[in-house]
Amino acid sequence: MSDDRPGSTDDEGSRPEQSRYDQARYVRNGRYEPLLIEKDSTRVEIGDDSPLPEELTRDDLELPAPSEPELVRHYTRLSQMIYGIDSGPYPLGSCTMKYNPKFTEDVAALPSGLVHPDRSDESIQGTLEVLARLQEYLGRIGGMDAVTLQPPAGAAGEFVGIRVATAYHEHNGEGHRDEVIVPESAHGTNFATAALGGYDVVSLPSDEKGRVNIEALEAALSENTAALMLTNPNTLGLFERDISEIAEMVHDAGGLLYYDGANLNALLGRARPGDMGFDVMHYNVHKTFATPHGGGGPGAGPVGVVEELAPYLPEPRVRESGGGYELFSPEHSIGHVHGYQGNWLVLLKAFAYIARLGDEGLTDSSAKAVLNANYLASQIEYDVPYGPFHHEFVASAGDQDAADVAKRMLDYGVHPPTTKWPEIVPEALMTEPTEIESKETLDQLAAGFNAVAKEDDEALEAAPERTTARRIDQTSAARNPRLSWHALEEK
Amino acid sequence: MSFDIPADRRYQESHEWTLETDGVVRVGITDFAQDELGDVVFVELPDEGDDVVRDEEFGVIESIKAVSDLYAPVSGEVVAVNEDLFDTPELVNDDPFGDGWMLEIEPAEEDELEALLTDEEYEDQIA
Numbered sequence: 188m189s190d191d192r193p194g195s196t197d198d199e200g201s202r203p204e205q206s207r208y209d210q211a212r213y214v215r216n217g218r219y220e221p222l223l224i225e226k227d228s229t230r231v232e233i234g235d236d237s238p239l240p241e242e243l244t245r246d247d248l249e250l251p252a253p254s255e256p257e258l259v260r261h262y263t264r265l266s267q268m269i270y271g272i273d274s275g276p277y278p279l280g281s282c283t284m285k286y287n288p289k290f291t292e293d294v295a296a297l298p299s300g301l302v303h304p305d306r307s308d309e310s311i312q313g314t315l316e317v318l319a320r321l322q323e324y325l326g327r328i329g330g331m332d333a334v335t336l337q338p339p340a341g342a343a344g345e346f347v348g349i350r351v352a353t354a355y356h357e358h359n360g361e362g363h364r365d366e367v368i369v370p371e372s373a374h375g376t377n378f379a380t381a382a383l384g385g386y387d388v389v390s391l392p393s394d395e396k397g398r399v400n401i402e403a404l405e406a407a408l409s410e411n412t413a414a415l416m417l418t419n420p421n422t423l424g425l426f427e428r429d430i431s432e433i434a435e436m437v438h439d440a441g442g443l444l445y446y447d448g449a450n451l452n453a454l455l456g457r458a459r460p461g462d463m464g465f466d467v468m469h470y471n472v473h474k475t476f477a478t479p480h481g482g483g484g485p486g487a488g489p490v491g492v493v494e495e496l497a498p499y500l501p502e503p504r505v506r507e508s509g510g511g512y513e514l515f516s517p518e519h520s521i522g523h524v525h526g527y528q529g530n531w532l533v534l535l536k537a538f539a540y541i542a543r544l545g546d547e548g549l550t551d552s553s554a555k556a557v558l559n560a561n562y563l564a565s566q567i568e569y570d571v572p573y574g575p576f577h578h579e580f581v582a583s584a585g586d587q588d589a590a591d592v593a594k595r596m597l598d599y600g601v602h603p604p605t606t607k608w609p610e611i612v613p614e615a616l617m618t619e620p621t622e623i624e625s626k627e628t629l630d631q632l633a634a635g636f637n638a639v640a641k642e643d644d645e646a647l648e649a650a651p652e653r654t655t656a657r658r659i660d661q662t663s664a665a666r667n668p669r670l671s672w673h674a675l676e677e678k
Numbered sequence: 679m680s681f682d683i684p685a686d687r688r689y690q691e692s693h694e695w696t697l698e699t700d701g702v703v704r705v706g707i708t709d710f711a712q713d714e715l716g717d718v719v720f721v722e723l724p725d726e727g728d729d730v731v732r733d734e735e736f737g738v739i740e741s742i743k744a745v746s747d748l749y750a751p752v753s754g755e756v757v758a759v760n761e762d763l764f765d766t767p768e769l770v771n772d773d774p775f776g777d778g779w780m781l782e783i784e785p786a787e788e789d790e791l792e793a794l795l796t797d798e799e800y801e802d803q804i805a
Contacts, residue, residue, distance in 0.1 A: 662717040662719065662742055666719050
């Protein structure tokens with residue numbers, strides 16, 4: 188093997204692999220740029236040769252130099268000012284705020300997982316095997332024939348799924364199909380995906396029970412239908428019982444059925460989108476497989492498809508070859524949608540989670556997700572108009588303002604649910620406790636709901652009173668944004 | 679809740695109002711629209727001299743709740759833009775039919791205003 192790229196393990200040079208790579212990275216314009224820690228200084232001198240305009244540069248930068256305890260206290264204090272999944276229950280419906288098991292962090296921190304993606308296939312067989320096995324796991328969980336791991340987020344996965352559908356239709360001489368049908372209670376990303384994919388969005392009303400209105404679907408389908416995007420269970424937590432009929436109707440019209448994986452955690456080990464007739468789906472690994480929510484950081488939204496759509500998936504994919512693994516490009520691939528093989532460390536965490544739980548553990552997690560939602564709903568005083576639901580439910584705050592209810596719940600030490608959506612339920616409190624909570628925690632959460640349910644508008648409007656920050660003035664924040672600590676000095 | 683709907687104007691289903699004075703059409707959004715949007719935080723408008731096309735987007739309005747497109751009620755050339763909205767977008771909330779106006783358009787065709795809703799028709803729409 189011969190490979191002279193940085194970080195290659197088969198290099199015969201005397202330097203250790205890591206330092207050779209580091210050095211390559213910090214040589215810029217032929218000059219070695221030392222790391223800040225190597226400069227042994229808290230002041231950075233900026234040379235005269237900066238390519239930046241003069242008015243945008245400064246002569247030096249005063250960096251704070253706190254002691255270790257000061258630094259630890261600073262970050263500990265910041266972490267105490269906020270509320271996260273590590274602080275208590277976090278029942279944001281639709282978002283699925285699962286606890287991120289720390290063992291997945293340990294796995295992602297293993298030195299053997301930190302290989303440069305430019306290395307040759309031969310030298311990263313272990314990495315490729317993990318990716319291949321994750322493709323296989325996800326395919327099996329979703330009932331899909333082929334999977335791409337490349338999309339860097341759930342919404343990106345949706346976009347890829349719709350691009351694959353477009354490529355499929357065009358390849359079959361059906362490029363005239365210019366409509367995507369989306370139920371009006373769908374996740375906002377579905378509408379955005381269809382529009383960004385160049386389609387006219389046809390909004391589908393729900394029936395009186397909160398499910399797909401079959402008559403309205405019949406009317407919406409035509410020779411222009413490219414796809415129907417659905418999530419199941421739907422946004423109200425209800426299983427679309429007519430899914431087989433829906434699939435048949437969409438397929439008879441020549442359209443494809445898209446599965447939004449946002450609610451897959453309700454079905455794990457019990458039902459598979461592929462078996463229901465879905466042709467393409469994305470997986471939200473942060474929801475279903477407990478990887479950290481992105482917060483703008485790296486995420487992953489793999490896409491699975493049935494066999495007919497596999498040739499259009501993004502490149503590269505991974506496959507077995509001659510007893511090992513290799514990257515390859517599907518025949519009619521829509522191309523790259525992200526760098527390299529996707530966000531590897533996020534995918535590795537999802538792999539670790541699935542491998543650790545196994546079939547039995549995944550099946551158990553969906554049971555507990557559904558049980559917890561149903562137990563919590565039975566303990567709260569707010570009305571839940573639609574059911575029977577699975578892993579989440581939408582209660583109504585009735586005469587109270589759902590946003591005020593949310594603020595007030597913070598005062599009782601628990602995080603509120605998602606509010607005011609879906610609009611099908613007035614003053615919606617969309618609640619998803621997830622499978623991670625114990626009965627004790629669910630009781631604590633229910634006590635928070637019920638304490639707020641008894642309160643009057645005055646108490647609600649004044650909330651929150653016991654949090655680090657009181658009610659945020661959203662209007663001022665938007666009209667007069669202060670985006671740097673310098674703004675604090677302006678007053 | 680009742681909203682102001684001045685009788686001297688014509689309205690669009692997408693909640694823009696128009697008022698013609700000496701052949702120039704002034705455009706803004708209605709009281710109902712500003713109430714639905716909530717506090718407006720940003721308004722993006724075309725430049726003077728730009729052409730707008732009836733029923734097509736001419737700008738964007740952003741509130742703390744939503745970002746919405748603004749649709750031109752008539753086709754024509756933009757002859758004035760309310761630049762006060764760039765620094766004080768709250769004028770749209772405080773005075774939607776007055777200081778919160780957005781554009782003045784010199785219509786390319788004469789009778790396009792006729793096709794718009796009367797105050798009574800618009801009232802029925804939002805009822």
